Amino acid sequence: MExxxxxxxxxxxxxxxxxxxxxxxxxxxxxxxxxxVVNSRDFSSPVRNGSALSDDDEMEEILLVGRHPDCDILLTHPSISRYHLQIR
Incomplete structure (x- = not known):
C-alpha cells in the first residue's frame, strides 16, 4: 500500500x-x-517580451527617475532634478 x-x-x-x-x-x-516610491510600476518580477527574466538575462529597459511627469519613477523632492537618473 502506497x-x-x-x-x-x-x-x-x-x-x-x-x-x-x-x-x-x-x-x-x-x-x-x-x-x-509608491506610484511606480511593480518591479518585483521583471518581464521582458512576455517571459520572465532568468538570472543570466539582462533587462533591456531603461527606467527614468525624476520630477518630470514623463519619468517612469516620479519623485517630488527639491533635491531631485526633472530627469535625475537612469536605471539600466
Missing part, C-alpha cells in the same frame, strides 16, 4: 512579499530623508 503524502498548500504556493522602493537622501553621510 501512502501519498500531500504538502500543505502554503509550501506549494510561494508567497512573494511586495516591497516598496525607497531612495535615501544623504548629506555628509547623514540621512536627510527617505523618499518612498
Amino acid at each position: 501512502v501519498n503524502e500531500q504538502k500543505p498548500i502554503e509550501e506549494k504556493q510561494q508567497v512573494r512579499e511586495k516591497t516598496i522602493p525607497v531612495f535615501t537622501v544623504l548629506k555628509n553621510g547623514a540621512i536627510l530623508k527617505n523618499i518612498f
